[in-house]
């Protein structure tokens with residue numbers, strides 16, 4: 001059996017896809033497309049290693065959801081591939097676009113049974129082909145697909161150039177490598193535009209609701225501004241913190257990240273990173289919201305309980321509630337209570353906040369059907 005590493009390229013920006021969620025983050029039942037595709041390939045063959053390229057800000061999110069080798073991509077497909085090749089030590093490497101989500105098993109098996117310097121699937125055009133205003137013989141035209149199986153050493157050598165190619169085959173062809181062609185499949189269509197989602201292997205996203213909880217406390221600090229839920233509280237003390245200390249937003253961020261399975265606020269915004277010194281926690285919340293929406297979630301609702309002996313929040317609750325609801329684009333409820341003068345809160349040393357948040361997957365399947 002061939003020694004093969006699988007590389008799934010998924011660090012693109014889905015520009016042409018023109019949808020709030022990048023295609024590699026569409027949920028197929030409960031899995032992001034990148035995980036669905038990687039697991040599907042691994043059902044068809046025992047690869048020695050599976051590598052995925054991911055947007056550099058999403059590597060950590062992939063690692064939360066799988067044990068594959070996740071490599072930061074780059075601004076071009078070929079550069080992302082070169083990053084991934086650094087981790088390949090098998091004789092062969094199979095490279096596929098995450099966007100080709102429904103590659104049939106027999107294509108993969110046929111590639112593996114026909115190794116060469118580069119073996120690629122193709123389909124034949126069924127339309128008349130015009131090249132620079134001249135009709136050409138369409139029987140001589142091949143529409144190239146992925147996955148492509150390459151001899152690793154040859155591919156690395158072929159990519160040791162500044163010239164950019166749109167696929168591995170072209171690079172290997174450019175150094176005189178032996179190219180083998182096998183029949184491809186319409187099922188290997190690349191998801192480029194939103195309308196390309198009419199692929200039978202793509203199951204609609206789960207309708208599950210995901211709940212997360214957050215808890216945070218901050219000590220009081222004299223001569224600092226106080227913000228809670230992004231609202232300025234009119235007192236002459238604030239919270240001791242690396243950021244602006246908005247303990248309500250911090251608990252809410254942890255609830256949102258918890259619901260998504262993305263870890264916690266400290267992983268996203270380390271409190272020893274100078275770039276977050278004194279930062280408005282509203283900016284942190286906006287970044288988390290954008291990350292959730294871009295990676296396939298919708299925010300359903302959130303509920304906060306602020307536990308504070310002081311300051312009195314009666315006149316601020318509605319403002320905080322409205323501000324957080326506007327920031328998230330979802331219903332946020334805010335409760336406030338004292339601690340009956342018990343413990344550190346009762347001694348007016350600081351404030352605690354407990355938050356809950358619910359998320360669901362963006363229903364791309366419903367959006368697809370409504371656009372048809």
Ligand SMILES: Nc1ccn([C@@H]2O[C@H](COP(=O)(O)OP(=O)(O)OP(=O)(O)O)[C@@H](O)[C@H]2O)c(=O)n1
Nearest residue numbers: 010011012013014015016075076077080098099
């Ligand atoms: N810098 C890049 C660009 C693309 N890809 C991957 O290469 C595959 C083919 O690229 P394409 O279909 O063009 O995806 P995008 O680059 O995301 O699409 P667009 O060009 O519309 O932005 C995709 O699976 C994409 O995730 C990548 O890993 N790194």
Ligand SMILES: C[C@](O)(CO)[C@H](O)COP(=O)(O)O
Nearest residue numbers: 077097144145146166167190
């Ligand atoms: C690699 C590929 O899928 C072969 O047809 C195609 O070249 C990728 O093009 P893209 O513009 O990077 O999607």
